[in-house]
Amino acid sequence: MSQKKLKMILIMALFALFIGAxxxxxxxxxxxxxxxxxxxxxxxxxxxxxxxxxxxxxLEMGLDMRLRYVVSRNIVxxxxxxxxxxxxxxxxxxxxxxxxxxxxxALGEDIDFNTRLVWEFRTWQEPASKPQHTDFDEALFDHxxxxxxxxxxxxxxxxxxxxxxxxxxxxxxxxGTPLDGSRTIFTDSLRFxxxxxxxxxxxxLIYIDNAASAARWLKPINDRNKSLTEQDEYGAIFYxxxxxxxxxxxxxxxxxxxxxxxxHIPTNFSPAWTKKAEIYTYGGxxxxxxxxxxxxxxEGALQRGHKDDATGGLGSGKTRDIEAYGANTNxxxxxNDEKDHRVHVGYEYASGDDPDTRDNEQFDLxxxxxxxxxxxxxxxxxxxxxxxxxxxxxxxxxxHAFRPDKVWExxxxxxxxxxxxxxxxxxxxxxxxxxxxxxxxxxxxxYKFNKQLYGHLLGEYLIPGSYxxxxxxxxxxxxxxxxxxxx
Numbered sequence: 220m221s222q223k224k225l226k227m228i229l230i231m232a233l234f235a236l237f238i239g240a241x242x243x244x245x246x247x248x249x250x251x252x253x254x255x256x257x258x259x260x261x262x263x264x265x266x267x268x269x270x271x272x273x274x275x276x277x278l279e280m281g282l283d284m285r286l287r288y289v290v291s292r293n294i295v296x297x298x299x300x301x302x303x304x305x306x307x308x309x310x311x312x313x314x315x316x317x318x319x320x321x322x323x324x325a326l327g328e329d330i331d332f333n334t335r336l337v338w339e340f341r342t343w344q345e346p347a348s349k350p351q352h353t354d355f356d357e358a359l360f361d362h363x364x365x366x367x368x369x370x371x372x373x374x375x376x377x378x379x380x381x382x383x384x385x386x387x388x389x390x391x392x393x394x395g396t397p398l399d400g401s402r403t404i405f406t407d408s409l410r411f412x413x414x415x416x417x418x419x420x421x422x423x424l425i426y427i428d429n430a431a432s433a434a435r436w437l438k439p440i441n442d443r444n445k446s447l448t449e450q451d452e453y454g455a456i457f458y459x460x461x462x463x464x465x466x467x468x469x470x471x472x473x474x475x476x477x478x479x480x481x482x483h484i485p486t487n488f489s490p491a492w493t494k495k496a497e498i499y500t501y502g503g504x505x506x507x508x509x510x511x512x513x514x515x516x517x518e519g520a521l522q523r524g525h526k527d528d529a530t531g532g533l534g535s536g537k538t539r540d541i542e543a544y545g546a547n548t549n550x551x552x553x554x555n556d557e558k559d560h561r562v563h564v565g566y567e568y569a570s571g572d573d574p575d576t577r578d579n580e581q582f583d584l585x586x587x588x589x590x591x592x593x594x595x596x597x598x599x600x601x602x603x604x605x606x607x608x609x610x611x612x613x614x615x616x617x618x619h620a621f622r623p624d625k626v627w628e629x630x631x632x633x634x635x636x637x638x639x640x641x642x643x644x645x646x647x648x649x650x651x652x653x654x655x656x657x658x659x660x661x662x663x664x665x666y667k668f669n670k671q672l673y674g675h676l677l678g679e680y681l682i683p684g685s686y687x688x689x690x691x692x693x694x695x696x697x698x699x700x701x702x703x704x705x706x
Contacts (some may be wrong), residue, residue, distance in 0.1 A: 220295050221251070223377050225683070235311075237680055241513040242505075242546055243525040248280055248622055249425075249627045251254055251452060253415060254492075255618055266497070270543050271460065272706070273283050276539045277324065277325040277326075278322065278323070278324055278325070279322070279323040279445075280320070280321065280322050280323075281296070281320075281321050281433075281705070281706055282317050282319065282320050282321075282445070282705070283318075283654075283704065283705040283706065284316075284317070284318050284319075284703065284704050284706040285315070285316070285317040285318075285701070285702070285703045285705060286314070286315070286316060286499050286698065286700075286703075287314065287315040287316075287317075287699060287700065287701050288313075288314050289313055289315070289697070289698070289699050289700075290311065290697075290698045290699075291310075291595065291598075291696065291697040291698065292309065292311075292313045292695060292696055293309050293656060293693050293694065293695035293696075294309070294311070294595050294598040294681075294695045294696075294697055295599065295601050295602070295685055296309050296597065296602070296648070296691060297648075297681075297692060297693055297695055298690055298691045298693055299335070299598065299693045301690075301691075302445060303494065309346075310345045310346055311345055312343070312344040312345040313334070313342060313343040313344065313345070313349065313453065314341060314342045314397045315340075316339065316340055316341070316342075317337065317338070317339035317402060318337070318338050318339070319335055319336065319337045319338075319361075320335065320336045321333070321334065321335035321336075321362060322334045322335075323327060324483060324536065326661070329367060329368040329369050329552040330363055330365065330367050330368075331364070331365070331366040332364075332366075333362050333363075333364050333365075333366060333382075333678070334360055334362055334363050335360065335361055335362035335363075336358060336359070336360055336361075337359060337360075337361045337402060337403060338357075338358035338440075339356065339357070339402045340353065340354060340355050341354040341384050343356070345591060348693075355409070355441070356441070356443060356702070357433075357439040357440060357441045357443045357445070358439060358440040358441065358686065359403070359437065359439035359440065359444055360381060360437050361381065361383075361396075361402075361403040361404075361405045362381055362382060362383070363380050363381040363437060364378050364380030364381055364382045364406065365377075365378070365379045365380060366378050366379075366429055367379070369580070370411075372412045373413070374413060374414045374415065374416065375411060375412070375413050375414075376411070376412045376414070377409070377410065377411050377412075378408075378409075378410045378412075379409055379410075380407070380408075381404065381405050381406075381407050381408075381436070381437070382405060382408060382410065382585070383404050383405055383406075384405075384406050384408060384410065384425065384427075385463050385623075386405045386423070386458055387470055387518065388503055388516065388518070388547075388549050389587055389589070389591065390518055390587055390591070391474065391500065391502070391520065391584060391585045391586065391587045392456065392474075392586045392587060393406075393586065393587050393589055394586060394587060394588060394589040395407075395427070395429050395447075395448065395452075395586050396429075396447035396448055396591060396606075397400070397448060397449075397588035397606065397607055398447055398448055398449070399433075399445065399447055401589075403560065404589070406427050406429055406431075406586065407427070407428050407429055407430070407436055408424045408425055408426060408427045408428065409425065409426045410423060410424075411423070411425075415557065418461075418463060418516065419461060419462040420459065420460065420461045420462075420463065420464045421443070421459070421460045421461075422457070422458070422459050422460075423457070423458040423459075423460075424455075424457055425454075425455065425456040425457075425458070426454070426455055427453065427454040427455070427586070428452075428453055428535070429447075429448055429452040429454075429458070429498075429573075430447070430448075430451050430452075431446045431447065431449065431450055431451050431481045431493070432444075432447075432481070433445050433446070433447050433449050434468055442704065446481070449492040449494070449605065449625040450480050450492075450493045450494060451478075451479040451481060451492050452476060452477065452478055452479070452586075453476075453477040453479075454475055454476040454477065454585075455474070455475045456472065456473070456474045456475075457474075458470070458471075458472040459471045459472065459626075465506075466507045467505065467507035468504075468505070468506045468507055469503075469504075469505055469508075470503055470504040470506075470518075471502075471503040472500075472501075472502055472503065473499075473500070473501055474498075474499075474500040474502075474585060475497075475498070475499055475500075475587055475629075476496070476497070476498045476586075477496070477497050477498075477582075478494055478495060478496040478497075478498075478526075479495060479526075479528045480493040480494060480495055481493055486616075486692065491617065492605045493528040494527050494528075495524060495526070496525065496526035496527065496583070497522040497524045497525055497526075498522055498523075498526070498541060498551075498583050498585070499522065499523045499524045500521070500522050500538060500585065501520065501522075501584075502518065502519060502522050502545075503518070503519065503520075504516065504517065504518035504519075505517055505518075505573070506519045508575075511553075511555065512553050512555060513550065513551070513552055513553075513555070514551045514553065515545075515548075515549065515550045515551070516546075516548065516549050517546070517548045518546065518548070519544075519545065519546040519547075520546075520582075521537070521543070521544050521545075522541050522542075522544070522545075522583060523540075523541055523542065523578075524540075525538050525540050525541055526538070526539060526541055526579050526583075527539075531646055531661065539577060539578055539579040540577075540578045541578070541579050541580075541581075541583075542578045542579070542580055543569075543570045543572075543579070543580050543581055544568070544570045545567075545568060545569045545570065545582040545705075546566070546567065546568045547565075547566075547567045547568075548563070548565055548566050548567070549563055549564070549565040550563060550564050551563040551572060556589070558621045558622055558623065559608065559621055559622040560619070560620075560621040561600045561619070561620050561621070562617070562618065562619050563616075563617070563618050563619075563620075564615040564616065564617050564618075565614075565615075565617075565618075566613075566614065566616070567592075567613075567614040567616070567689025568611065568612065568613055568639070569581075569582040569584070569609070569610040569611060569639070570582045570610075570611070570612075570639050570640075571610065571611030571612070571638055571639035571640030571642050572611065572640060572642045573642075573643055574641070574642050574644055576639070580629045580640070581610055581611060581642070582610050582611075584607075584608060584609070586611060587605035588605070588606070588608050588609075589607055590607060591609075592614070592616065592632070592634065592661075593659055593661060593679060594632070594677065594679060594697050594699065595659070595679040595681055595695060595696070595697035596609065596636070596659060596679075596681065597609060599681075599695075602648055603642075603643060603649075608642055611637065611638050611639050611640055611642055612637070612656075613636070613637040613638075613639060614634055614635070614636055614637075615634070615635040616632055616633065616635075617632070617633050618630065618631060618632035619631055621687070626666055626667045626668070627634045627664070627665070627666055628663075628664075628665040628666075629656065629663070629664055629665075630661075630662070630663040630665070631660075631661070631662045631663075632642060632659075632660070632661045632663070633658070633659070633660055634658070634659040634660075635658060636655075636656035636657055636658070636659060636684070637654045637656055637686070638654040638655075638656055638686050639654070640654075641653075641654060641686075646688075647688060647690075648687060648688055648691045649686065649688055650686060650687060650688050650689070651692075652685075653684070653685035653686050654686055654687050655684035655685050655689075656683070656684050656686045656687075657681055657682050657683040657684035657686070658681070658682045658683075658684070659680070659681050660680045660681075661677070661678070661679045661680065662677070662679075663675055663676070663677050664676045664677075671704055671705050671706070672702075672703070672704050672705075673701070673703055674700070674701050674702040674703065675699075675700075675701045676695070676698075676699070676700055676701075677697070677699040677701070678698050679697040679698075680696045681693065681694060681695045681696070682694055683695070
């Protein structure tokens with residue numbers, strides 16, 4: 220089947236699904252005729268969905284589907300006339316199709332077995348270096364774990380196996396598999412959570428054993444020998460959360476991460492990305508309300524340890540001590556009106572490596588290489604660190620969000636960006652004398668059709684600054700249409 224035919228079939232199927240969901244939602248919102256009581260009998264669709272979600276006692280299931288259409292220009296090299304790292308014009312035009320099926324098996328009153336199978340494939344129009352045909356890619360389990368509650372008769376919960384880990388607001392822990400984009404975010408880990416309700420304190424103790432190869436623990440279906448992260452990673456996290464103070468949450472943590480380079484480099488990342496490192500991170504956060512209108516969050520961390528220089532021909536491979544710092548803050552004012560207007564201001568700092576010292580001052584984002592504030596800007600780091608390793612950064616941000624009605628939400632942001640250090644010197648893509656990265660504009664338009672169907676439009680525009688060489692300052696943009704349906 221040709222790529223165009225398959226794409227048309229998929230788009231038509233999703234459009235039909237969309238029309239059906241909207242019609243179903245509209246039908247459900249109709250008021251009963253005067254003098255009549257609403258019928259309580261479920262529809263055929265409701266019966267089918269209920270049977271699918273709970274096919275028999277002790278088993279729950281669910282499905283979700285996601286369609287994304289992405290168009291972008293210049294987001295890697297910031298140079299309209301150059302070619303990107305893949306050897307093709309710096310133009311992207313492609314579609315992503317992701318399907319997920321999850322199950323939850325009740326093995327006892329306090330024991331569950333959870334799985335989720337994910338399959339995503341893409342169709343490409345640009346660049347020419349990508350497959351100009353439909354490649355059905357691979358499928359893999361991104362959830363495969365046991366959850367045990369009330370362990371040893373205590374308020375202790377254990378999650379053992381493949382799972383998603385998100386701590387705090389995801390500044391340092393959210394995505395354990397950055398090299399496959401948003402297809403998965405899992406870690407192979409053990410998580411123990413002790414919840415002391417009386418003191419409103421929760422303790423998390425986590426062990427992580429992530430492999431670069433997707434086939435190390437659970438071999439993917441139709442395995443394509445892809446890498447999910449830059450190196451084999453081991454780690455331990457202690458995370459404490461306390462809510463005993465009124466309208467205030469306190470967090471404190473210690474994180475240990477041990478990175479080990481892989482011998483066999485898969486085709487989907489650069490050898491320069493895989494490094495040896497031991498990183499010790501100490502940090503904490505405070506967040507809460509200030510009166511009826513203000514909300515705030517401030518988080519900071521320092522790092523020690525050691526890391527090798529790039530091993531892919533870009534550095535000497537020698538080990539250097541780490542002395543790095545980071546901070547992330549946000550202050551939001553809620554108008555508390557009918558349109559839910561709110562404005563916010565934020566500042567983020569991630570120290571950069573000073574080329575004039577023996578130490579390595581670059582702040583490491585640990586398990587959080589994901590597009591927290593920009594889908595576009597993460598790709599500019601390909602020529603600097605790696606995708607989404609958005610370090611060596613000062614970011615000042617102001618933004619506004621509101622809901623025009625119950626189904627729409629509009630969010631706009633403006634970012635001023637600087638580098639902390641001119642770490643890369645002598646490269647043709649960086650000026651070496653300025654730290655101003657540029658200006659970034661982002662806008663989200665989110666729409667919720669009903670409880671099951673929702674979507675968004677995202678637009679981003681970057682005006683590069685003098686941190687980049689004169690030949691690498693062409694404006695870049697990123698556009699995305701997203702539609703998701705959940706059974």
